[in-house]
Each structure stands twice: as C-alpha cells, then as structure tokens.
Amino acid sequence: MRPIFGVLVITLATAACQRESRELRLDPPVAAALDGIRLMPNRIGGAPPQVYTALDKPYETNAYAIAEGKRLYAWFGCRDCHGDGEGGKGPAFLDGWWAYGPDMVSIVASIRDGRPHGMPAFRDKLTREQIWQLAGYVQTIGAYSAKIAAPGRSDTTPTRPAENRAPAAIRFDPGPTPLHPDQGPEP
Template structure:
C-alpha cells in the first residue's frame, strides 16, 4: 500500500470520504495534529499509522475499525504517510501539491542543482577555464 500509486489515490479518496480533513485539514492540522511538522507522536511507520486509524488514540482520534475495511485503512495510511513524508518515494502520490511545504515525494531534488563545490558544472555551461 505504501509503494503503489493506485492505493495512494484510493487513500486520498478515503481521506475525503471519511472527513479526515475536518480534523487534520490538508495535512497542516487543526483540531487534530499536523502531518507536516516532522514529529509524529506514534511514529510515521505504516504499522503505527494503521494502528492509529484502526484503534484510535486518546484525546480525540476515533477508532475506524467498524467504519472502514482493513484495505481502506491501509490505503488511507499510505496516503497519510505521503502527506508527512520527508524522503522521496518511487510512486507518484495523488496529493494536492499547491498547499504543501515541500515538493511531492516523486519530485526529489536533482543533485546537480545543489552541488555547490568547485567541481560543480552546470549542464548548459561546460567546465570553467
């Protein structure tokens, strides 16, 4: 579920269907915690996210085990993980990028653009004399 674009797009639909945005907004938080702050109380691993969705958490996160299928829970967990992911993924997420603080996972930065050492050569320029 975490490495398949189809399941992530289904997770995005589940996020909307079950009103996750009411508490978590577009990932920036609100009533519920933010996914973008880099700190997850129960961890950013898929198993932890699934457990949070399935079983709920104290102080406001309801359990969804009786409202979602286990497949929907895993799809949603995969999508939620992309919202807060800080490392590039190999599959394209289906999240909306216009409100995100970082580029989408499948758009990891090109190393040549960030190499500032003396040997760095821009592809359009050629070596300096």
Template sequence: MRSAASTVLLAALLLTSGCEREKREFKSERAESGDRDEVALSSLSPGATPPQVATSGRAATFEGNAYHVAQGKRLFTWFNCNGCHAMGGGDSGPPLMDDKWIYGGTIENIVATIREGRPNGMPSFRGKIPDDQIWEIAAFVRSMGGNLSKNVAPQRNDDLNPFPAENRRPPSPPTTGGQPLPASRGTQ
C-alpha cells in the same frame, strides 16, 4: 514455415513473461479481520534489547504502489480526515506533514492509529473502513510528510494553497514599480 511461426510464438511468450503487471485486489477484507500486529510506538524500551515488533509485511505493498497512494488521497478526503487534520497541516488533530509523530510515524503505526483510534479525539475506524483502505490512507499520510519516493507520491491539490491557482485568478492590470526619483537627486 512452421519453424518460423513457432519461433515467433516462442519469442512472444518470452517477451510477455518478462512484463511485470501491477497486481490489484478488487475485494478487500473487512477491518474486523485485519491484522493485529504488535506495533512499537517508540524505539525506547527498558533494558538492552529494543522493543519487539511483529509486522505483517504489507508496508511495501502499499507504500511502493502509486495506485494505492492515490486511492488513499481520495479516501482521506472522502472520510473527512481533512476535517481534523486540515489536509495534513494540523487543526484539531495533529499535523501529518512534520517529523513529530505522537504514536510513531511508520505505516504500521499509522494503520494501528486509524484502526484502533487514540485517546482525546481520534476515533476507531475498525469495522467502518475495509482494511485495505486503511492501509491506503496510511500510505497517503506517509506521503504527506515526504516519506515516500517521488515516483509514488501524489501531487498536491490547488485547494491546499491559500489563494487560487495562477490560471484561475482574475486578470489584474500591471502596477507601477515605484515613485520616480526627485529631479534634485538626479539619476543613480
């Protein structure tokens, strides 16, 4: 009897050790203590060597995690990023859904843009937004252009359409398809 109980306990331990849980940090660092990575804005450089880029390795943590991307979507609205970027389509700020990026389209470039700001309009959010939230917003921005896998990217809201969703529209009577053919022409 005792060996059966120990066998069941051993099997339970083996099964639970094989489970992989998503790790979430609930307390984030302040943006002042954020990474100061050297991020290349372009792959062009003088000479034969490409530009030297030092990354923190945090990109995979935030781009491959659906929770972080969904949080970035929420924060994008909360911090009124859509006020300038018009939900990614561009307005007074550049569009975020296309393949043309002024300061680079990698997540490290986007984090540097949010953290440090850019001339002619993009304010610096260093010290105003915690560093993990900056990475979450950057992961969502990457998802807007379709740069993340589909199992991570959040779905689009109904408010992105220029008209209400089909189930929210008022009912309308059916309309006729066209004018009847004149009797002189006959049927076709």
C-alpha cells in the same frame, strides 16, 4: 538491413519499459493477515505482518493504493481535523514529529483503533485494505523524503507541496550583522 535494425531497436525499447502492476484488491486471506500487526507495549510502532513485507509493502509503493487513500482521506473528513497535513484540531503531519511514530504499523493502528483525545476508531467504518490505503496516503503527506509513488493530481487548489516531494528545508536568515559600538559609522 535498416528495417530489421529499426524493428529490433523498437522491440528492445518497448521490452525495457515496465509498468507498475495494479492489483485492485488483495485476496481475502492477505487482507485478514494485514490485521495481524504486532504493536509494541507502548502501542507505538511495531512489526508489520510478514505478508505485507513479502508483498513488497504494496500500500507504500503503489500509486493506485495511495490514490485510493487520498480519496478516503477526503471522504471520511480527515481534512477537518488534520487539514492538508498542516494540522488543526488534530496533529500535523508535515512538522516532522509524530506522537506515535511515522511507520506504517503505527499509522494503521491509529486509524484502526483510534487514539486518546480525539482520534476516532475507523475499524467499523473501513475495510482492512482501506485502512492500509489510507495509512499509505497519510505517510506520503508527512514523508521525510520523496516517495517513489504518489497519488493522482487533485482538482482543488493546492495548499501544500505534492505528496511525492520532500518538505523544503527551513533556512534561518540572521539578517544583517550588527555593528559594534566601537565600529560606528564612518564620518
């Protein structure tokens, strides 16, 4: 009886484990549909394509896609302008303020079409899927809350918190309370 019970427990335990499904690429019609983002008239924010939402936002929730975005971030020299998210010549991602909004559509549009005053367009340098992967990684750098997926570990010296950690809250220390002149030191 005990061996059967043990086998049953092991079977149930392994059946309960669920791995992340990894699709190394999306089919060409899906990739073409991803190019159909609808920006608002001011080119800030907008609606993601229906196929992106129907696929459960694969570039925000898939660790493989985020890791590929991290690789592209290094390969295309994004670190030269944006650093590891703390900024430099380009805007920072960690400060909690994004000029064109922190949503995926705005980030994709910024990477694909470029932005005035220095951000080049990468439409001709990256595939649609790579642009979405890079946008997914950029969004994890400036995430306002911890994400459910994060890229693999880098072998470089860390200069900022991991992508799946929320930024630490800034605490103000007012220091010691000054004494009023009438409350001077006791004799």
